Amino acid sequence: MAESTWRFTNELGQPYFIGLFHGDKDGHLVVHCNSKVMLIDFNVNDSKTYSFFIEEELCEISVNRSEEGFSYSCQINLEVDTPKNRFRKSHVEAEYKSYRQAGWIAGGLFLFLILLTLFLKSINFHRI
Known part of the structure; x- marks a missing residue:
């Protein structure tokens, strides 16, 4: 099972811990923030992007499939x-x-x- 974590700190210094679990065999995906489940998706076997808000910030998690496997990224969208x-x-x-x-x-x-x-x-x- 693949796992990734990120840390986001708001303007007041409050930390948010974002985590992702992605099953190797079934492709089930779970994203959580400070131990609260933010999203669940099943059978994620291709590249995909998920969005959710942390306070007023739009957070985007990207799941990218390549020949070597999956890679994950988490960024705040400053353009939308x-x-x-x-x-x-x-x-x-x-x-x-x-x-x-x-x-x-x-x-x-x-x-x-x-x-x-x-x-x-x-x-x-x-x-x-």
Whole structure:
């Protein structure tokens, strides 16, 4: 029997332990999170992907069949349209906008200082 485990930690530091059992002969598959069964599927003999939520994160478990046997992966889907991913995207865009605004302000201040320096030098040259 194949077994895989993963650890996911939320933003507050709470750990989630995800486990997968996949029968060699019958292909029965069980996925659990913190000892709670999340899904069961029977006769899994080909590649397949399963999705479930851990809090607000969409977790995807992939079962991939190859000539050597099966391989397993577990990832958080950051692309699909969920409230959490919309929140992330809006904050990334807002952060980019604030960096861009800060760049314009810094550039304007730098240009102002250069012009002020040139102006003050021109006044000093006329006094001499």
